[in-house]
Amino acid sequence: MIQRRNFIWRTTLLLATAVVLQAFWVQTERKPVLYIIGDSTVRNGDGTGKNKQWGWGTVLHPYFDTTRIQIQNHAIGGRSSRTFMTEGRWDRIMNNLQPGDFVIMQFGHNDAGPLDDTSRARGTIRGIGDEEKEIYNPIRKVQEVVHTYGWYMRKYVTDTKAKGATAIVCSPVPRNNWQQGKIRRSNQDYGLWAKQIAEQNGAYFIDLNELVAAAYETMDTATVNTLFFGDHTHTSLPGAELNAGKVAAGIKALPKMPLQAYLKP
Structure with a gap:
């Protein structure tokens, strides 16, 4: 009888421990x-629309x-593919990026x-090649080797994939510029280069420029x-909402895109 009670007690204790551990794991x-x-165009100012300009990431x-x-919207006004990296912003993301995460x-x-x-x-050399130019950066007061737009975009993609995360490249949203209706x-330039970098490096691509235009x-x-x-570049809140909707639509349309699992129905 004592042995049976001990067995029941131990079994109950083990089950209770398992339940607690499972609850802890879930939490x-x-x-x-x-x-x-x-x-x-992705995040304007501090992202609160104080100047009535909004980015779609917000x-x-x-x-x-x-x-x-x-x-997490880490976009910041005034940055190029180059300066977002040289200011250390990408390094801070890389320090936290983990397998299963996403970078758009x-x-x-x-x-x-x-x-x-x-x-x-903040400029970059046009194209996606390996051209580079050494310059003196008067803002940072350092010598700097400047690369092509594609070089920086490629690094974002390859760094993301090396961490086991998913890279999604968007072509730039269009400006309010019309030509013959x-x-x-x-x-023919940045939208094309973004697409080429995505295709050449195994990233997903959303032609946001075309979707919004x-x-x-x-x-x-x-x-x-x-x-x-x-101006003709920065969107109002309705404009940002339209662009965000096109980003979501682009995600939905991508084949075998794991980020789709987190979209609302």
Whole structure:
């Protein structure tokens, strides 16, 4: 009888311990993170719309089940594919990036600037090749080797994949520039180069430039004007929401895209 009671007691204790451990594991299980990187068209200012300009990364979260995935928008205005990296912002993400995470990236709007001017020094060499140029950076006050747009984008992709995370490259959202009744695309420069880098390095690609431009062309110009605030580049809240919707639609359309599992129905 005593042995039987001891057996029951030990069994009960083991079961209780298992339940507690399982509950602890469920509570502490890490949610994957979707990291968003880019420029002011992705996050404008501090992301609160103080200047009535918004980026699509700020309003992307309603499309996701955030009880199952964490969304971190690290985009910052004024940055190019080069300066987001040289300022150490990418290193900070890499320090936390883990297998099962996601990185969605959109650069290009600021990459066409000068390489070494005294106000920004943020430009990159055009294209996706291995060309480079050594310059003195008057902002950082250091010698710097500047690479092509594609070189920086390739590094984002390969670094992401090396960590066991998923890389998603977006072509830059279009500006409010019309030519003969059509929105001007970036399919001959940064949009094309973004696509080539994604295809050559095993990343997913969303042609955000085309998706948004096609949406604008279903509207009259007066309506499209309301989607921007202050200039032809930065979106108002409705404009950012439209762009975010196209990002979500692009994710849904990608074959075998694991991020789809975290989208709301």
